[in-house]
Amino acid sequence: MTDDQQLRVSKIKNGTVIDHIAGGQALNVLAILGIDGGSGDALSVAMNVPSDRLGKKDIVKIEGRELSQAEVDVLSLIAPAASINIVREYDVVEKHRVERPEVVEGVLECPNHNCISTKDEPVESRFAVTDDGVRCEYCETIIRDDLPAHILVE
Amino acid sequence: MRHDHIISAKQLSRADIEEVLDHAATIAADPTAFADRHSDTLLGLLFFEPSTRTKMSFATAMKRLGGDIVDMGSVESSSVKKGESLADTVRVVEGYADALVLRHPMEGSAKMASEFVDVPLVNAGDGAGQHPTQTLLDLYTIRENAGFDDLTIGIMGDLKYGRTVHSLAHALTTVDAHQHFISPESLQLPRSVRYDLHEQGADVREHTDLDEILPALDVLYVTRIQRERFPDESEYREVAGQYQIDTGTLDAAKDDLTVMHPLPRVDEIAHEVDRTDHAKYFEQAHNGVPVRMALLDLILGGEPR
Numbered sequence: 304m305t306d307d308q309q310l311r312v313s314k315i316k317n318g319t320v321i322d323h324i325a326g327g328q329a330l331n332v333l334a335i336l337g338i339d340g341g342s343g344d345a346l347s348v349a350m351n352v353p354s355d356r357l358g359k360k361d362i363v364k365i366e367g368r369e370l371s372q373a374e375v376d377v378l379s380l381i382a383p384a385a386s387i388n389i390v391r392e393y394d395v396v397e398k399h400r401v402e403r404p405e406v407v408e409g410v411l412e413c414p415n416h417n418c419i420s421t422k423d424e425p426v427e428s429r430f431a432v433t434d435d436g437v438r439c440e441y442c443e444t445i446i447r448d449d450l451p452a453h454i455l456v457e
Numbered sequence: 458m459r460h461d462h463i464i465s466a467k468q469l470s471r472a473d474i475e476e477v478l479d480h481a482a483t484i485a486a487d488p489t490a491f492a493d494r495h496s497d498t499l500l501g502l503l504f505f506e507p508s509t510r511t512k513m514s515f516a517t518a519m520k521r522l523g524g525d526i527v528d529m530g531s532v533e534s535s536s537v538k539k540g541e542s543l544a545d546t547v548r549v550v551e552g553y554a555d556a557l558v559l560r561h562p563m564e565g566s567a568k569m570a571s572e573f574v575d576v577p578l579v580n581a582g583d584g585a586g587q588h589p590t591q592t593l594l595d596l597y598t599i600r601e602n603a604g605f606d607d608l609t610i611g612i613m614g615d616l617k618y619g620r621t622v623h624s625l626a627h628a629l630t631t632v633d634a635h636q637h638f639i640s641p642e643s644l645q646l647p648r649s650v651r652y653d654l655h656e657q658g659a660d661v662r663e664h665t666d667l668d669e670i671l672p673a674l675d676v677l678y679v680t681r682i683q684r685e686r687f688p689d690e691s692e693y694r695e696v697a698g699q700y701q702i703d704t705g706t707l708d709a710a711k712d713d714l715t716v717m718h719p720l721p722r723v724d725e726i727a728h729e730v731d732r733t734d735h736a737k738y739f740e741q742a743h744n745g746v747p748v749r750m751a752l753l754d755l756i757l758g759g760e761p762r
Binding site for chain 1: 565
């Protein structure tokens with residue numbers, strides 16, 4: 304991040320900084336991580352800041368929480384260019400790019416209302432991740448566009 | 458067969474298909490030789506929506522192998538009516554039967570149910586999804602009448618919601634058939650099936666008019682255009698009439714064209730076609746018994762004789 308961008312969102316002591324989210328997707332990133340600010344932890348969001356790589360990008364800083372690999376995998380669905388910075392005592396101790404997982408479970412709701420995964424059965428939704436979208440492993444419905452609209456909200 | 462559960466035609470390789478069809482041919486040649494094959498076996502029938510042919514042919518197949526059936530009965534008379542989940546139902550019936558056959562109105566139901574049971578589970582139709590055993594008997598009928606070599610097949614009717622079509626289209630990629638899909642634009646193949654056919658490199662063409670392709674076909678597979686899918690009755694009437702065949706229609710076809718239909722039909726094939734050599738749909742329905750006998754025998758641990 305540039306100094307200018309750091310000014311927009313203050314440094315965190317411990318937690319995660321998600322950088323290089325495509326402009327406008329930060330709130331969807333928070334939704335997919337189940338973060339709504341209700342836990343009381345500090346949260347900073349910068350949206351549509353200039354980026355050499357993306358034109359415009361969003362940045363999310365989450366105080367007091369280090370993302371798990373599973374969460375990072377899921378992030379890749381809507382923020383494939385994102386980088387994850389794990390911060391401890393104000394220093395970045397880990398930095399890595401997201402990678403698309405093969406399968407995501409319990410994250411997206413199948414848009415097919417006749418899919419068994421949308422009913423009151425003891426299973427979580429499960430989608431295979433394809434090159435250009437995701438595919439329900441129960442009914443095989445393919446979602447290519449507007450993935451955030453299908454994020455399951457607890 | 459390597460598969461414990463038969464969920465989708467996509468899981469069946471060419472070798473799997475040939476194994477079932479060859480075994481079915483052996484059984485059809487001498488069914489009595491298999492009459493005590495599975496005399497201690499119980500097949501659980503879980504049909505959550507009406508079915509005549511599929512249910513009866515599974516029951517017949519099991520009984521002709523010497524076994525018996527336990528039938529959940531209608532949804533109205535079962536614990537499903539009390540709100541029991543599908544996952545619970547299959548787990549309970551698993552304790553009664555050696556294998557399960559499931560027909561359910563929701564897509565993905567067989568896949569989900571199979572995750573909760575250890576006995577083999579066969580998908581007998583899951584909503585608009587898949588119907589793999591119908592496909593096996595379809596393939597048996599095609600192989601008997603037209604062969605698999607350089608096969609050109611037209612599949613006509615409701616391609617969007619027709620589970621028999623979805624299963625058949627997947628399976629036909631294993632025999633490198635030339636597939637022509639004929640339907641109103643509103644009832645074309647769903648995106649997921651197109652995706653798979655594309656991934657398989659299948660030779661696929663789409664048409665709205667049967668006349669464009671009829672003379673080139675070895676097999677014409679007709680399905681019912683489902684009136685209940687149309688929001689407007691007049692829209693249904695507009696397209697339904699275009700997809701009816703009679704003996705006049707077939708004048709343009711090859712003399713040895715095989716006409717098939719998974720049944721039930723309504724008015725998409727005129728009864729006068731029944732009397733022609735083209736009509737194979739009743740033979741197709743009858744093939745359900747030896748094919749399902751073969752499949753059950755294989756998944757229950759029988760070795761081809």
